[in-house]
Amino acid sequence: MTTTPLRKDAARNWERIIAVARALVDQGTTLQLNDVARRAGLGVGTVYRHFATPEALLEAVATPCLEALTAHGERALADPDPWRALEAFLARTLEAQVTDASLAPVTAAPEDALPRTTELKAALWSTGRVLLDRARAAGAVRPDLAPGDLVPLMCGLAYAVDVHGARDAAARVDTAHRYLATLLEGLRAATPPGP
Amino acid sequence: MTTTPLRKDAARNWERIIAVARALVDQGTTLQLNDVARRAGLGVGTVYRHFATPEALLEAVATPCLEALTAHGERALADPDPWRALEAFLARTLEAQVTDASLAPVTAAPEDALPRTTELKAALWSTGRVLLDRARAAGAVRPDLAPGDLVPLMCGLAYAVDVHGARDAAARVDTAHRYLATLLEGLRAATPPGP
């Protein structure tokens, strides 16, 4: 992607908007562009030019975290133990999802507002697919689970943690680990139970 | 529950509203009270008097299905095989969640708009808890999974099916069964399976 040269004030305002949005997301508030503009001390038009929709702003907020996850995924690929690699990758992804409120909506959304988001999601999913395939080849993975099921299941677990209702990050991460361990145990089962 | 005497026209309009709301829910549209009124050929005030909020209307739409699930749960308690009972109960619940769009938001909501909904949810969860406890006593269930985890996990699986993106009911039910089988295998895994 060619880096578009950005004017000084535009860049400064971009940073402001992102900072305010990040604070709002961490606070649990749903992003409202008008509200973001007011809190950032900027005009509404400024915010709308930078980010056409709340989804675009949310994706911009989530981008750094997605990049970190992608980098971690690439490192997981280097682990010689396929199971440990898959487990670490999924655990890290799930932790991020239940810790950072900006991630869950972005990963679960079928459409992306920013091209960069599409890139990162594709890279992340590809890594997950490779890790799953490697684990399948090495150990025993349920045959009826397609690679396309990995992302929905992860989003589902993150959603389950939300429904569970724990507020502080530590409890959420703990719950996520419990759920993931259960699911992984089911993934690992060689043959599905027959009737 | 004491049946409140309802005037003829009021009852007729109540039915109309429910019917229109049911159609909208099946269509996938989010309920908007103003829109419901227009489609039902009624005034806005009429709809707002019957249902104060869209959530209340949604719960009223979901009530019959919740009652059916509760009844099915009571029957599952009669099954002598604890594992089969739990499996059937969860399968039925999940099928309903992925088939009827009114259920997922109601079950996942932390607060209820209608007292009847609170009753039904409590009964349903109680049944699930008993079934889980029985299964735990009979066979082997992961010890780190609390009874309070059952509902979040079910909601999570239903959400996963949504993220998966299948449109027609058959594919959704199939996906739900795959996910549930995986999770149940994980639930079962702690110690060698009993029977």
Next chain:
DNA sequence: TGGTAACCGGATGGATCATCCGAATGGATC
């Protein structure tokens, strides 16, 4: 059949949202 209470439903006020355009600023050129 007439009275009363409850219900119906359109009109109203408030809020929020996304867009537009004149004014101002930054960067490039001479």
Next chain:
DNA sequence: GATCCATTCGGATGATCCATCCGGTTACCA
């Protein structure tokens, strides 16, 4: 260092949607 042009700023604007209120009407009961 001064000028010019493109880009951006930011408040004002129009539109849409939501929830409430009150006069007219209907159903139930004596």
